[in-house]
Amino acid sequence: xxAALIMAILVLMLITGTPISIxxxxxxxxxxLFFSSFDMMTVNIISQRLFxxxxxxxxxxxxxxxxxxxxxxxGGVAKKIIKFAVNLVGxxxxxxxxxxxLACAFFATxxxxxPATVMAIGSLMLPAMVEQGYPKRFSTGVLACSGSLGILIxxxxxxxxxxxxxxxxTGKLFVAGIVPGILLAVLLMGVTFVxxxxxxxxxxxxxxxxxxxxxxxxxxxxxxxxVIVMGGIYGGVFTPTEAAxxxxxxxxxxAAFIYRTLKLRDVPKVxxxxxxxxxxxLYIITNAILFNFLLTSEQIPQQLSxxxxxxxxxxxxxxxxxxxxxxxxxxxxxxxxxILILAPLFLPIAAHLxxxxxxxxxxxxxNMEIGMITPPVGLNLYVASHLSHLGLSEVTKGAFPxxxxxxxxxxxxxxxxxxxxxxxxxxxxxxxxxxxxxxxPAFD
Numbered sequence: 549x550x551a552a553l554i555m556a557i558l559v560l561m562l563i564t565g566t567p568i569s570i571x572x573x574x575x576x577x578x579x580x581l582f583f584s585s586f587d588m589m590t591v592n593i594i595s596q597r598l599f600x601x602x603x604x605x606x607x608x609x610x611x612x613x614x615x616x617x618x619x620x621x622x623g624g625v626a627k628k629i630i631k632f633a634v635n636l637v638g639x640x641x642x643x644x645x646x647x648x649x650l651a652c653a654f655f656a657t658x659x660x661x662x663p664a665t666v667m668a669i670g671s672l673m674l675p676a677m678v679e680q681g682y683p684k685r686f687s688t689g690v691l692a693c694s695g696s697l698g699i700l701i702x703x704x705x706x707x708x709x710x711x712x713x714x715x716x717x718t719g720k721l722f723v724a725g726i727v728p729g730i731l732l733a734v735l736l737m738g739v740t741f742v743x744x745x746x747x748x749x750x751x752x753x754x755x756x757x758x759x760x761x762x763x764x765x766x767x768x769x770x771x772x773x774x775v776i777v778m779g780g781i782y783g784g785v786f787t788p789t790e791a792a793x794x795x796x797x798x799x800x801x802x803a804a805f806i807y808r809t810l811k812l813r814d815v816p817k818v819x820x821x822x823x824x825x826x827x828x829x830l831y832i833i834t835n836a837i838l839f840n841f842l843l844t845s846e847q848i849p850q851q852l853s854x855x856x857x858x859x860x861x862x863x864x865x866x867x868x869x870x871x872x873x874x875x876x877x878x879x880x881x882x883x884x885x886x887i888l889i890l891a892p893l894f895l896p897i898a899a900h901l902x903x904x905x906x907x908x909x910x911x912x913x914x915n916m917e918i919g920m921i922t923p924p925v926g927l928n929l930y931v932a933s934h935l936s937h938l939g940l941s942e943v944t945k946g947a948f949p950x951x952x953x954x955x956x957x958x959x960x961x962x963x964x965x966x967x968x969x970x971x972x973x974x975x976x977x978x979x980x981x982x983x984x985x986x987x988x989p990a991f992d
Contacts, residue, residue, distance in 0.1 A: 718788040840892045
């Protein structure tokens with residue numbers, strides 16, 4: 549009854565158009581004021597939670613990765629990545645569209661953000677595809693769906709937020725996202741290839757090995773960011789949060805001094821843009837932590853766990869319910885909010901059923917990817933619509949074949965956990981005596 553009441557207050561807030569961050573905080577205040585014993589001690593607890601909610605070392609990674617993505621986006625690194633991707637696969641059927649998927653996969657490893665990936669790659673590739681004779685609706689759909697790789701392939705901001713919400717290792721989550729991310733990129737490229745071959749889409753001349761090599765060298769310093777971040781984390785040189793700070797500094801040096809595409813006079817504008825994005829995310833996080841405190845204090849996770857046990861729900865049935873709930877929530881809310889609200893509810897039940905929390909994090913992230921490309925609140929659809937000047941319904945139709953493939957892919961990842969955990973099991977078998985990951989030993 550208490551859980552239903554809390555969720556009803558939250559839904560009512562959202563229906564009235566209240567921003568999710570404010571809705572979460574107001575739900576806590578409304579419940580405390582009208583449906584619980586309200587005293588000065590409660591006020592003190594709420595105020596303390598608002599100020600201490602962000603006292604987590606891992607949360608510092610969010611603004612640093614946002615800043616790194618902003619430097620690389622405004623610094624023109626996307627152009628060099630796109631040229632390399634086109635030289636690699638542009639000569640195949642649907643080559644430009646496949647290059648868009650590949651470029652999104654590359655850029656996802658730099659930005660950690662899905663809408664940023666769509667904007668950076670789409671602003672350059674969409675005009676090129678349309679000019680070559682690709683249908684505009686199809687081209688827009690490819691970009692909207694490929695951009696979703698931005699929240700799965702590490703370093704992913706959504707995975708960091710899941711780590712914060714569940715006290716899981718950010719490093720393990722990053723490792724777990726690698727194989728599913730590569731698999732999804734390959735699937736999207738495969739669908740593009742088949743569709744393009746069927747409709748006889750144009751290709752571009754095949755690049756020579758020399759051209760491929762030169763374009764790789766041109767994009768080398770941008771791609772090296774991934775090597776530095778991931779290699780530093782798993783080599784025990786620094787934690788994921790420290791890696792985020794390193795990535796921001798490296799991205800600035802890359803854009804301003806190596807490529808010289810970012811003017812120093814433009815740095816304040818980039819910093820302001822990154823600060824705005826980070827502030828929005830951090831405000832959502834702190835209110836969601838307060839909301840989770842309410843759920844915990846009312847023992848909602850424990851009650852849900854007991855209910856699932858009473859229903860004798862099996863492992864696969866619970867995961868099916870999780871996917872259905874997340875797909876529904878993804879229609880109306882943005883990923884960070886969903887993760888922060890639902891992850892603490894699902895985790896105790898998953899633990900009881902023997903589901904690995906890292907695997908659960910990947911499942912939730914893939915659901916968020918699908919939510920980003922489905923109306924009415926799919927952020928990628930709005931970004932792609934803005935770029936193409938097509939209506940939301942047209943963009944949705946263009947993305948539809950890829951959404952179907954992603955649903956099949958979601959089922960595969962859900963019920964074959966080894967896809968997500970194979971690298972985690974491999975890398976975390978032998979703990980090295982080096983720098984620890986956030987929240988504990990490096991490979992504990």
